[in-house]
Amino acid sequence: MEIVILGSGNVATHLAFALKKAEYHIKQVYSRDIDHAKHLADGIGAEPIDSLLYITTEADVYVIAVKDEAILEVASELRLRNKILLHTSGSTDMDVLKPFSSSYGVLYPLQTISKEVELDFSKVPLILEFSDQRTKEEILNMAFKLSPIIHEYNSEQRRCLHLAAVIACNFSNYLYAIAHDFLAEKKVDFDLLKPLISETAHKIQSHDPNAVQTGPAVRNDGNIIRKHLDLLKAHPNWQQVYELISEDIVRKYWKEDKQNETK
Amino acid sequence: MEIVILGSGNVATHLAFALKKAEYHIKQVYSRDIDHAKHLADGIGAEPIDSLLYITTEADVYVIAVKDEAILEVASELRLRNKILLHTSGSTDMDVLKPFSSSYGVLYPLQTISKEVELDFSKVPLILEFSDQRTKEEILNMAFKLSPIIHEYNSEQRRCLHLAAVIACNFSNYLYAIAHDFLAEKKVDFDLLKPLISETAHKIQSHDPNAVQTGPAVRNDGNIIRKHLDLLKAHPNWQQVYELISEDIVRKYWKEDKQNETK
Structure with missing residues (x-):
């Protein structure tokens, strides 16, 4: 051939x-x-x-x-x-x-x-x-x-897979880049995040990502979320990303938790 | 002790x-x-x-x-x-x-x-x-x-590190969860994304994440971005996340590229 x-x-x-x-x-x-x-x-x-x-x-x-x-x-x-x-x-x-x-x-x-x-x-x-x-x-x-x-x-499924890959991978890399640039500003070593980034990607090899979501938003910890938004005030774009994703996580998991409680 | x-x-x-x-x-x-x-x-x-x-x-x-x-x-x-x-x-x-x-x-x-x-x-x-x-x-x-x-x-740097960890890890996991739920709807196997998720997290162990950003937004490919936004129309929250992050990637890397060209 x-x-x-x-x-x-x-x-x-x-x-x-x-x-x-x-x-x-x-x-x-x-x-x-x-x-x-x-x-x-x-x-x-x-x-x-x-x-x-x-x-x-x-x-x-x-x-x-x-x-x-x-x-x-x-x-x-x-x-x-x-x-x-x-x-x-x-x-x-x-x-x-x-x-x-x-x-x-x-x-x-x-x-x-x-x-x-x-x-x-x-x-x-x-x-x-x-x-x-x-x-x-x-x-x-x-x-x-x-x-x-x-x-x-089929073509529709392939397009959806490509979209999901963009969200899960290209967008994750963008989040790594924000973290990298933010820590450089604060004179904190980005290398410290590397084990955590590996572990996060590794966990979902054997768990549904919904089951291993951690962080302040999934606990609906408004105190920490407000502190974080304040730390980002010099970067309105990053602040907006932080706010939107946190709101979405609260909405998604908080509701689910409440539903589980009432079951 | x-x-x-x-x-x-x-x-x-x-x-x-x-x-x-x-x-x-x-x-x-x-x-x-x-x-x-x-x-x-x-x-x-x-x-x-x-x-x-x-x-x-x-x-x-x-x-x-x-x-x-x-x-x-x-x-x-x-x-x-x-x-x-x-x-x-x-x-x-x-x-x-x-x-x-x-x-x-x-x-x-x-x-x-x-x-x-x-x-x-x-x-x-x-x-x-x-x-x-x-x-x-x-x-x-x-x-x-x-x-x-x-x-x-110090306490300020530690707080910044925690914020960066939330962005790079908790938010990445949230993106994995969106990809997971979206593919489940479309009857596409989420496992297909696992090598890609591993590779994305692995790359930044030895590269600046800014240097390895890929995907339609970094190419400023409006055609694909529009198709993806259309595929997400049943999920306004995910659509909003897609749009905000893509705009930010275009702004960040497109500007940098142009600056490099004029150097």
Whole structure:
């Protein structure tokens, strides 16, 4: 099975190396910027191209790993007939690929991918979707060589998963960044929070997060919440985030506790 | 060195067991509820008491590990003279203890402590504060037997650390809970997010969280943000949290990027 990678960003790069490691042959890497295409293509023994006019018609699978807004544009310049066409996005419907091939699907790697941080692809869940049974059979085989964690969901479910990932992970990282910047101002070592951050993420590996919620808001401790809001008064944005989330936690768990008490 | 524990909650329990493990003798455990006092005292070979009238004057260190709003009340009923009096709170000033002893301080274990989750106290940072050098010498010795991670900060810094811990950890857990509940509604497996949650918490062990921020908001991808807000329309609270945090991320990183470009 021969593969063409369209894109040269974080997902394209990590996926291309994972495919090479699984002993697939990647024929071409496309990027509008020939230097980017070369940089990735050289690492995996592929041909770099910077125009879709040069794309081979001899491969079996064409993977579009570009920004969401560019997927349609790239797909519309391909002439594939019955070759398999995949995109890798969490938030784009599979059906945007329908006009461009008879076999298409999605391979969405659910992970936070930065170029500067190494990634073990075998621990990345792959979320798949297929236009038909033949495509499914061909791609499933390939996907299992990349990761043992494989789930098939429809486009709506995949979009919800992506949204949940943004909330649970990108937003958590933003909270870490607030804590980091706030402590730097106060000359307190951010490293002290690291065991706590690890433990918080570790706990939910085996517990429902609702069952292990701690902190002043879940105890409805207005005294501490007021002190904290006061400490944040130089940062109205952070103060607003603190207030909104605390109110929501009080509403959520306080009500539930009262309901439990009256049961 | 003989110790009295005042309180029987999460912190009192984990701390008492850690002290026992370090071979300290705990003479008494106080709780207003004698069953709670007994439950903890039995586990560590101490005497349970439910009134401060029965408290021994023979111990060396008295640890008040009760809710913040009860610290003053408990302290005011003790007659200690020069015995060491400690509280364990992140958000209460050390000086509330001043009227009640000539030697006092704070031993604040920085960790998310739930009774149902086991805790390795040797990985918990201990944040300390002391009224004077003698108290410091006596308690530092004890603290190092509990954990190698020891920091001395003043009350203001400790309060800031507690606030940062609430933001980075309690609020992250709340985000995990939103993701959990949202995915349950959509019949998508929350377990799929677990590697991503681990990786997000793991990354910042060796990177500044600002350097590893990913997601649609840091790319200022209004298209995806609008789609996500639409998916959340049945949950106005979650929608509001999503919107506020995304706006803040765009403001923070987009501005910084532009500043970098013009440098």
